[in-house]
Amino acid sequence: MSSVNTAIQLITREQAENGAAAKGSTCSPALAKGPWDYDVAEALAGVPAYGPGASSADVAPAATPRQGQLPEEYKLASDAELGERILAAKAALGDRAVILGHFYQRDEVIQYADFVGDSFQLANAALTRPDAEAIVFCGVHFMAETADILSAPEQAVILPNLAAGCSMADMADADSVAECWEQLEEIFGTEPDAEGRVPVIPVTYMNSSAALKAFCGEHGGIVCTSSNAKTVLEWAFQRARRVLFFPDQHLGRNTAKALGVPLEQMPMWNPRQDLGGNDEQALLDSRVILWHGFCSVHKRFNVAQIEKARAEFPGVQVIVHPECPMEVVDAADSAGSTDFIKKAIAAATEPTTFAIGTEINMVNRLAAEYPQHTIFCLDPVICPCSTMYRIHPGYLAWVLEELVAGRIVNRITVADSVQDNARTALERMLAARP
16 A cells, blocks of 8 residues: 555646546645745745644734754655665664654655654653663654653754644644633632532643643643543542533534533633623533644534445444534544554454544554555545655655764754643643543
8 A cells, every 4th residue: 555645746736637537536636746845935035834734714923933944965866766775774783773653644754753643652761761862753743842851851852844733732732721721710719618529620632732731730730641531520529519621613613522521511612702702691500611622633523524434334333533513523433542542443353444533644554554444534635734745755864864863953942931830730630540
């Protein structure tokens, strides 16, 4: 099976030659270009962007990191030459460097990873290499921040392309959350009830900035992953009457609903509106206050895609990620984290047809890894995570060869003042085992 990148290249070429008659589709033909073209465009425009394929609603904040120009030799090198240079650099570095690759990363990069997993698995994987001088994180910015928080101070965490961010993580910024918190405290007060529960406790998804993890640590809150969100919400309800959950509304809603929280007790907080767009009574009656954030990749999935899969493949097993909208999760056979999806497929003993609702690179890789099954993505349009896709073998070769030369580039560091509280929230998460 060809990689997602190869498929995009072929589709783009066919569309250019045949127009609408071309077979297949991709959300943006510009994905076929080298990510360095986006670096140039951003430099010329003077503003950051998430890259081709990103939702038009995803506007990158002005403070979003931008990647400087990749040296020309890496742009001009063939895939084979880049592969040789990466392997040579890895051999020269030996145990001094460890490469982490997220499930959603393109195959052309993931093939060089020492560990492959979700953001939390990879942060933990880095802890198994305490002697590594450098942790090269082929993921996105918030993942590299988490690795820096959990790793030893002398270890350098490197993000091959600084523009690999996360639009969902950017939907909840520290100032907006702090302002929300102040308004909630005015309404709820701060005194615990007769059972010792505080009025509200903050819970942030792993897909958030280090600053928001620190906010949770400072205010008695916690971090969750898609794997342990249920356990974390139960933990929070033991300590508070209600939860402020950010930044992903869908994970919060789907998890709280599974715990029996009625939808009418889950108001949405829109940071652009007074009281988040709610009246005081709705907030007083709430159990979970959901932030107005979402993942653009998982928002693409819909019930019509599931209905089509069931019509074309009777008996198909539909598994989706809990970042998908509630109606999609309700229509699926099961929902869970990337690790849950992988384990569900691995556990199938008989040839099975699976329709998966998560990022296309992971689905494509599962289909190649388990050829006895029929595995396909619910969304027929090839649209990878636009920011994850900005990491290319050229950037990986560059940061590794710089390490060989004794230079550290694209280092991600979290200030000590932020690290302390963020680590507290992460340690609470570690203790909240499903």
